[in-house]
Amino acid sequence: MAAVQDGQMELDAEKETKPEILSDGTSNLSGNTASGTLSSSPLTAAPAGGAPKMEDQQTLIAVLQFLKRNKLTDSVEILRREAGLGEDQEDSQATDGSGGGKGDVDGGDANSLLSRVSITSAAAPQSVIIFHSIIFFYSYRFGKVGGADDQPDVSVVLSAYSQQGDPSLYQVYYSGLKNFIESVLDCHRAELSQLFYPLFVHMYLELVYNNHENEAKAFFEKFSGDQECYYQDDLRVLCGLTKKEHLKGNEVLLDFRTSRFVLRISRDSYQLLKRHLQERHNNQIWNIIQEHLYIDIFDGMPRSKSQIDSMSGSLAGEGKREVNKAKVFHGLLKEPEIEVPLDDEDDEAENEEGKPKKKKTKKDSLGSKSKKQDPNAPQQNRIPLPELKDSDKLDKIMYMKESTKRIRLGPENLPSICFYTFLNAYQGLTAVDFTDDSSLLAGGFADSTVRVWSVTPKKLRKVKSAADLNMIDKESDDVLERIMDEKTASESKILYGHSGPVYGVSFSPDRNYLLSSSEDGTVRLWSLLTFTCLVGYKGHNYPVWDTQFSPFGYYFVSGGHDRVARLWATDHYQPLRIFAGHLADVTCTRFHPNSNYVATGSTDRTIRLWDVLNGNCVRIFTGHKGPIHSLAFSPNGKFLASGSTDGRVLLWDIGHGLMIGELKGHTDTIYSLKFSRDGEILASGSMDNTVRLWNSMKAFDEVETDDFTATTGHIHLPDNSQELLLGTYHSKSTPVTHLHFTRRNLLLAAGAYNSQ
């Protein structure tokens, strides 16, 4: 029912917005301009599910008002019904809640409403799956698409710039500060230099906003060269902005405005700066610092230039220290006990190896290890996980058997790499995935197709048609074999359904499903038994850059151009969680091995870790200098590796929330990262046609995480990339799109041959 409703809402929204688009051509080029303003964290925090308490009620009323204003009556209805709210209640609230409702005031009001939502919902207890938030978000989205509330919000955001200073003095102010910073002691200079970039941007925008186009250009030309090279991409965007009209509807700008740029500065340096600005009565700069920057002051030694450089580079400065303080349960879940009939096991083992004794002891040792509860592990039922099916158990047994044959990797014992080259992929290979047991391979292509290959001699077969299935004896032992249609056996199958390039593919752990995400804004679930599309998950509306199944199946996560990542369950057509907070496209999404967390990488050059349980952002990692295109968790769940367009791999300690390593060597975007099954080796594959192997064990061991570094977050990164690099393997003009370690630690790589 709700799906239908969805469509209606969409239609309604469309209808309404049409005339507005016409009347207001300038603001509306981009549909999602408002997402920056509105999609900050409150949206994710869900209001409580049960009977609404007083504060929740207020929240709801606020939401309802918001919806009403945007004429989303359907959603109002639903929400009201769900919450059991009377119309009068809301009306009474509404009258005292909002004043007029025109122009800027209107937008400001919406904002205040939203902030109320955030405050109340943050306090609300969080439960498992709630639809209110979703409905709320939907209606919010459609409201947004219309762009009706676009305009006022932008104005509100920008109005902060309306203060008038003498435009000609901006250069003087800036160079005055520059001179000051250059004259201070070396130890403070590096820290205070962090101010340059945010100040530069804000001053430039202020000039532009106040229609001082020529001064703005002059200002830009004079000082843009001073900025750190890693901000160049942003500067390129900025330099295009020369008119006030451009400011409306520019996402980058809104990011900059809505999120305060975070700087970490030691108390001494901060005092120094403050004293200087007060002496000079340099109000212009002081105002900007007060209003637009967030200065995270810490006690102790100022940081060195290299320390600062390693952490900076993101769109909105470093993460605040407190955001990384939350406890993250990074341990692994206990392996489920699998009761296997002993004789069965013996039989199999004997057949295969002829030494059942050894096998059993091995298995016992594995079992006993997993019985010890990891203190860092989340509770087994922290999030509900699907029940294990018989076939899953069989697979687990296979997995254990395979892992006994696993090769122990290390610097002296490097893995073999098997490279799967896609030939004749003229249309462009955009995504690849292997199944965990390495039997299937899926490729997403720019021509909207998804192709599945079997890389073992076993061919891909469809299930027989319903009529044929009826004739099968369901009691027979090989019923699973009988339902397959031999006539359809082939090495590869093509899945048609998307209407845009497929940017992400992911197999379900049980190999029955395949997910694909595409430019057309949908995530599709395909059955690998019938090779047909089962569900199209709509929600992103903009290109979906990545998707991945949870390691336990059932859940999956997707992230896209609309700057949010969504958590879905395969049997729900709407997302269970919306992880909002990134300031730019979510480019890659990965599940933590215990499925309780999701990591997302973004074009805003940050990595965020989200708690699946409550949708909170629990970690923000900054330090990359380019959009992040690959992420990988270590098998023990403690560490995270990330690769970006700048060709560097960064290693993170999740528990402490620290950067612990930097691997330099690649010369182009890293599209793929993978840890070996034991976590000893990290493999990275890049656009520069190489696969590199890194000694991740050594990288993790060498990090000293004493209390001081843990609390301040200051790290000294040893520059030891060359020592950690174990091997470089060039392919023949084939960018490495995907890497995968088989259960026996053979490395599989995949990419499309590029004939030019």
Next chain:
Amino acid sequence: MAEERRQKLCSVILPTESMKAMAESVGVGSLQEDSCLALSEEVSYRIKEIAQDALKFMHHGKRRKLTTGDIDHALKLKNVEPLYGFQSQEFIPFRFASGGGRELHFYEEKEVDLSDIINTPLPRVPLDVSLKAHWLSIDGVQPAIPENPPPVPKEQQKTDSTEPLKAVKPGQEEEGSIQTKGQGASSAEVKGKEKMRMKPRSTHELSVEQQLYYKEITEACVGSCEAKRAEALQSIATDPGLYQMLPRFSTFISEGVRVNVVQNNLALLIYLMRMVKALMDNPTLYLEKYLHELIPAVVTCIVSKQLCLRPDVDNHWALRDFAARLMAQSCKTFSTTTNNIQSRITKTFTKALLDDKTQWTTRYGCIAGLAELGHDVIKTLIIPRLSVEGARIKAVMDGPVVSNIDKIGADHVQSLLLKHCASVVAKTRPLPDMVDQYKVDYGYLGTMLCSHVVKARAQAAFQAQTVNRTTLTITQPRPTLSVSQSGLSTSSGSRAPSIIKVPSSLTLMSTRPGTPTQPSPPATKYIVMATSAGAASTQQVITLSSSQSGSPVTSTVPSTPTSLQPLVKLESGNTGAVSGSRPLQKYIVVSLPSSSSSLENKSSSVLPSSTSPISMESAVKLERSESPAANTQSH
């Protein structure tokens, strides 16, 4: 530098003239300057914004090149209708035009005649995506297989051999791969690296696999099975892992030549030269280090007095030609100021040429070797000798019959000289071509040279005319040298069928003789060739039309009928046969499996009577460009 670029970016906006031009194109006549300026700023900003969005799609598409599709997707993000009609994967050429003080860039879309498209044979269906697995690394070591890039890149080999001092510093990648070989990987890494630098990096011990490979390849190369040989040569020409075996190969070749020259084993010499050719063709090898072995071997095959047991019958001339071409190629590739290969080789040849006692065979080799080095060499070294050589040839031809061998030799030298000198003389000598004058200048050969030059000139003029009008797609198999036992010449084998481009205007050629007002040049030449791999036969069809001939003639040069299937049916009917009212046209079908000599003979016997000299010239030219795929026993 980055700063400069940024500043530039800041000020870049579209010129207001463009705005005006665009306004005019949609019917807005006069646009005020202010409006233009405002528009151009706005448009520039939007374009930049879209380009930045498009970049995202490029990154996610895992490409380095922005495509039109990316722009379309970016427009879609902004709810803008995408641009239609720009669907090229590749570069879209915008053309520039100016006039009347206007400058325009536009995308040229030519009008396409539908009938052309219909008549064009369908292109090959593109292959479907397929998956191929190979070992990128085995236990940390990258195997040297064709799927992997060569272990030592060619550039490296080049610096190794030309600048040995620089070569001691391996690049960063090299260090990585060295480490993977397990030397000094762990703690004493830095030391290990230092040590590695001291060591010469090309190991000369071959692994068991490599030894096996070497044995197989060399056996196949000189064995009796032509199919195997083709495979082996293909392997030599493409395999990236041969760097380490190169010294063995070069010794094999030089020793092989030494032995077989003494034994006059022509077939083996040819096999060895084909090996040299294959090695040179291998894009991953740099042969400079081994030239001291290879060049003497090649030169031997050019100038040796005797290369075969029956010099009167066997076609050792083809071997000399082939080796001379190899020599020229290596001169071009490897000659540097330090080794002076070209000048040294030139000296050697010239010295032999100047010697009176030189045999005809050696003389032929010297001339061929020099001639292949280029026009300048011909001009300065051969043409001045023409009269002397002419006299020598005359002495043999007209004098008392000394021996048949000498006569054949002189005959070959004569045709060689004429072939090479004609084009050079045509370029350098001013008109008019007077036979008498030629006789004075060049002696005995003057008469024949004159007629050759006339043909060459006609040919050149003819090409100059056609060059602007028709695209000429010529795909030729690389010159190969093969020895055929059965008389049926076999080409190098598994070469894919070359592109068949049937000229669009094959039936539309309107060359009206006697209508000088029509600017279209009188003749268009098309060469259509195909090599069918299965039958291992080369078919080649040359169609030639010329308005000069009065009547349409089709002259077909038949040869071994088994393998001959002309690809294009050529009509020779009188006016109004197939081409309807088309003017007279003449096509010549030449099919190539025939031996070059027979081709020449026959064409010379048939053509002069029926066709203009132009076609004759083309036949000759064709023969030259083809390989000496000739039967060795044809004489």
